[in-house]
Amino acid sequence: xxxxxxxxxxxxxxxxxxxxxxxxxxxxxxxxxxxxxxxxxxxxxxxxxxxxxxxxxxxxxxxxxxxxxxxxxxxxxxxxxxxxxxxxxxxxxxxxxxxxxxxxxxxxxxxxxx
Amino acid sequence: xxxxxxxxxxxxxxxxxxxxxxxxxxxxxxxxxxxxxxxxxxxxxxxxxxxxxxxxxxxxxxxxxxxxxxxxxxxxxxxxxxxxxxxxxxxxxxxxxxxxxxxxxxxxxxxxxxx
Numbered sequence: 001x002x003x004x005x006x007x008x009x010x011x012x013x014x015x016x017x018x019x020x021x022x023x024x025x026x027x028x029x030x031x032x033x034x035x036x037x038x039x040x041x042x043x044x045x046x047x048x049x050x051x052x053x054x055x056x057x058x059x060x061x062x063x064x065x066x067x068x069x070x071x072x073x074x075x076x077x078x079x080x081x082x083x084x085x086x087x088x089x090x091x092x093x094x095x096x097x098x099x100x101x102x103x104x105x106x107x108x109x110x111x112x113x114x
Numbered sequence: 115x116x117x118x119x120x121x122x123x124x125x126x127x128x129x130x131x132x133x134x135x136x137x138x139x140x141x142x143x144x145x146x147x148x149x150x151x152x153x154x155x156x157x158x159x160x161x162x163x164x165x166x167x168x169x170x171x172x173x174x175x176x177x178x179x180x181x182x183x184x185x186x187x188x189x190x191x192x193x194x195x196x197x198x199x200x201x202x203x204x205x206x207x208x209x210x211x212x213x214x215x216x217x218x219x220x221x222x223x224x225x226x227x228x229x
Contacts, residue, residue, distance in 0.1 A: 107156050
């Protein structure tokens with residue numbers, strides 16, 4: 001079945017460092033891909049998405065490109081801030097346009113130190 | 115505009131008991147999905163309700179059941195609780211009728227502890 005694998009955390013960075021969180025997926029069709037963020041004590045928030053190959057999702061300085069050839073959707077940010085400390089989840093959905101279920105990776109905890 | 119709301123926030127039960135969790139979707143949404151998030155793990159899809167019927171189901175036993183009401187709110191019921199049911203239960207709503215609103219908006223979750 002479909003699955004998502006993320007790099008394990010926790011990831012600890014200094015403020016203004018470059019961030020990469022790796023995500024690869026396995027899917028039978030052509031899924032939509034997502035990054036969600038979960039701040040302490042809160043629910044999940046959609047950070048960015050890409051619905052077809054070569055699309056780049058971006059939001060709040062974060063970017064990820066849908067790479068079909070490598071089945072990857074790595075999250076990047078050029079300069080992290082303390083406020084970016086959270087858990088990041090990569091996810092896919094086979095039937096996004098029909099409200100399809102989300103399949104999540106295990107999450108990567110990011111801690112940014114001042 | 116209120117987002118997705120869930121109640122209660124926290125719940126403590128003992129093994130063998132039954133529990134009901136509640137979710138009100140974001141205004142204008144007609145579809146509710148439920149996810150279980152064990153500590154340190156990603157959310158896992160339980161099921162989805164649309165037009166008061168279960169539309170999709172994940173790999174969860176029949177002890178997990180749900181309901182959707184005419185006002186689109188939803189309940190998740192878990193019978194015969196096991197220690198392994200301890201988790202954060204997340205509700206997400208989306209709008210199937212509105213083709214621009216497929217994004218799933220998540221509530222803050224209900225933290226269930228089974229002792």
